[in-house]
Amino acid sequence: MSRARVCQQKERVGWVLEKRGAPTANMMSSPPQKVLQAFGVSGRIQKLGGGQGHAFASDSVVLKPVADEAEANWIAETHLGTEQRGFRLARPIASSTGAFLVDGWTAWSRLPGEHRLQGAPWPYVVTLCARFHAALKGVPRPSILERRQDNFSQADRQIGSASCRERV
Helix, strand or coil: CCHHHHHHHHHHCCCCECCCCCECHHHHCCCCHHHHHHCCCCCCCEECCCCCCCCEECCCEEEEECCCHHHHHHHHHHHHHCCCCCCCCCCEECCCCCCCCECCEEEEECCCCCCCCCCCCHHHHHHHHHHHHHHCCCCCCCHHHHHCCCHHHHHHHHHHCHHHHHHC
C-alpha cells in the first residue's frame, strides 16, 4: 500500500499523527453509524481503557480503527486460522458484506476478562504467550509488518536483531 493510501486511511478514520507517530485527540472519535450497522453492532458502545486507547466496545463486539488495511486483513485471517490450544483469541467479525474492514474499522469478538497491569499472574501470562507463539510457528511473517514505524514495532525489530541478541 502506498504512503498516500495509508494517509487516506488515517484521514478516513479521523487520525492525525504527530511527527513522532504518537496519537492525538482526533483518534478518539467513535465509529460512525455506518460501521456499527455493517458489523451488526446495536446498543450502547463505550471507549475501552488500556491498549492504545482507540478501541470501542459493545457487550459482545470490540471495534478498532486501523491505518493499514493489508496488515489488518492479515491479522484477521491469521486469527481465524489459528487453533486455540491452551489460550484464547478474539475472533474477527466479518461485516454484512463479508469484509473484515469497513471505512477503516475492524470488529472483533469481545472476550470476558480484565486488563490488569498490577497483580497479574505473570508466570501464567508468559505460559500463554509461549502457547500462542507455538501456534503461530508455521505462519510466515509477512513483509507488510516491516513498514510499521510505531515505537513498539521499532523495539520489536531491535530485539529481534542479531546485535541485540549478542548483547543479551
